[in-house]
Amino acid sequence: MVKVEGGVVAPKGFRAAAMNCGIKRKRKDIGLIVSSRPAVACGMFTQNRVKAAPVLVSKEHLKKMTAQAIIVNSGNANCCTGEEGLKDAYEMAGSAAKALGISNEDVLVASTGVIGRELPLDKIRAAIPQLIKDLSEDDGKCIAEAIMTTDKVTKEIAVKIKIKGKDVRIGAVAKGAGMIHPNMATMLCFITTDVNITRRALKLALSNAVDKSFNSISVDGDMSTNDSVIVMANGCAQNVLLDRKDADFKIFSEAIDYVASHLAEAIIRDGEGATKFVRIHIKNAKTLEGAKRIARRVSTSMLFKTALFGQDPNWGRIAACVGASGVMIDPDKLDIYLGKTRVLKDGVGSLKDKDALGKLFKNTDLDVTIDLNSGGKEYSMMTCDISLDYIKINASYTT
């Protein structure tokens, strides 16, 4: 696997364009990704019961199992907008489809931004001719820009692998900085690939990758109404059709894992106001479910996250989270490590040296290992601290 340039247009047969259509004041707020031919497609969407209109429309359109384009806007989530909002989302896909000369169901749609405001459909409709004119194989980054909300940096990646003797490319773009939590809180991710693959193999690769990446990160414990991860595989690499049981599926699957994990890490590193990047490792848990619950409890603890921000190695808060997770752990077997230094051994504080302790939270990148010594299951998660800037950003998002 080698990294290549180009983001979502790195794979053969994909073009993209983006521009400002007036939802935001100046920055790009609308983007279009188009495949030269119908692509096998699948998606994973928010598990929030309150789903934004574009999520409902994309899920509906994906029943066809193929797609040829994605249209996406930022600045407005088109959520809690009722029948009108749903009509707008269908119309957003329909307008793009009409201009591209493909069927409505072949266009997927995504939105991100403020909840509860009417989508300015006229502005979107008016932008479509220009977007189509601007479609290019050269620039994937424009999409990364067009989907940013509170993101400080663009997030994209592309890799090249060999599948059955042919070069295959995978490109991807993501957005997300706040409202990030397992089950994909406010994040969008579009993955393009020119692999020739069955839909069930594509679906399996996507769901494995999402589980290990976007479902294993938490910025603030909130889950959005608009999360969407979509993958389109157009077969332009002309490899012999890849299925789940092929030996090469592992190579493809690992590449998707890599791409998704890279973007998930980028989201956490760009976490709203984040000053620390933390991997939480749960070891020797009785069950995987238990390990996940503990990792999520720690990664959403305000007290842990503020201690991180303050570089205050208050490991007692980590122990308190483990105990509060609802998992039946044995507190007398609990070990906690900050980096490689053990601070809790058999449930008892084991590092008395305050100076040594004080240094443990100084690094920007940190590992916290929680060893339950009770079984063989492991789980890891990425998270960040909660800083003064997080509060500042989120205290005035709509005003």
Next chain:
Amino acid sequence: MVKVEGGVVAPKGFRAAAMNCGIKRKRKDIGLIVSSRPAVACGMFTQNRVKAAPVLVSKEHLKKMTAQAIIVNSGNANCCTGEEGLKDAYEMAGSAAKALGISNEDVLVASTGVIGRELPLDKIRAAIPQLIKDLSEDDGKCIAEAIMTTDKVTKEIAVKIKIKGKDVRIGAVAKGAGMIHPNMATMLCFITTDVNITRRALKLALSNAVDKSFNSISVDGDMSTNDSVIVMANGCAQNVLLDRKDADFKIFSEAIDYVASHLAEAIIRDGEGATKFVRIHIKNAKTLEGAKRIARRVSTSMLFKTALFGQDPNWGRIAACVGASGVMIDPDKLDIYLGKTRVLKDGVGSLKDKDALGKLFKNTDLDVTIDLNSGGKEYSMMTCDISLDYIKINASYTT
């Protein structure tokens, strides 16, 4: 029911004293509450699997079903301190018992403060003679002071009621400002009363009151290792013995409810860095459990709490929380009110006037009503915002 002065020493036969013993630099850090005779006693403690040593000791001592004293320190939680910590907690009770001339099991013990540091038992032991000398019927407030950690104000209350023709008093003191979440996160509450009551009636009254008060508040979603609510009833009011089925039990029960709710509200109003006091009402839920889950999800949402702080009436975040709660709500039936103003009707934003919206989060006291229109169950919870000061306080708690 009338309010009276005196806090925990308002009921007959109770005395209290507090002082600085050197755990903290200057402020009071140790307190003692003593009943003139053995009192019927019960307690409710943290459900955290990691329990501090004093919690284990008090639970053990309460098996006797009576108690005569409570010794409490702040500044050190005596948690994650292993066998030594447990020995220290037993010794803390034992030293007080010996000096008071009562049995060890008649002394309950509580600690609050930093986790994972050895309890300075010598300092506590040395303070006991002075505490006993200082015991007084006049001052309950000293206990309120001695249990403060990040609390900005003391929290105490006392009331007088009539039970079977006799005056009965209930006094109570509490601490708590952070790590506050259902199932009693870092809070201590000691309730004294001179009522003559059966233990099973006392236990029922306490558990009802805690459910409606301390288990229905959230500052930051964290659950502590040291939470303890203890009640002692010494019978000095000489009323005819009160049991669960007596008509007067309701009067007593309501008084305990009132006292606990008053202190729970005081904890939220003193929430670390809090600038807003919010009641969240869930209406017309299918199940009580569902209503509770939704209330807890909203009251722990960083995005909701930062919007509160910023006075940004971003009700979309409330809708997102409701959907993210895991409860099978019908998004098309969801109504949300800020105060008396409906902002979401049948899942669709219903207040377009930005100026009117802008005013909704200006008050210090707020009501958020979430009507699921799906059943008859209701639940309410108290919470506060998350401010810049919360982060500042918690970023440097031990350093």
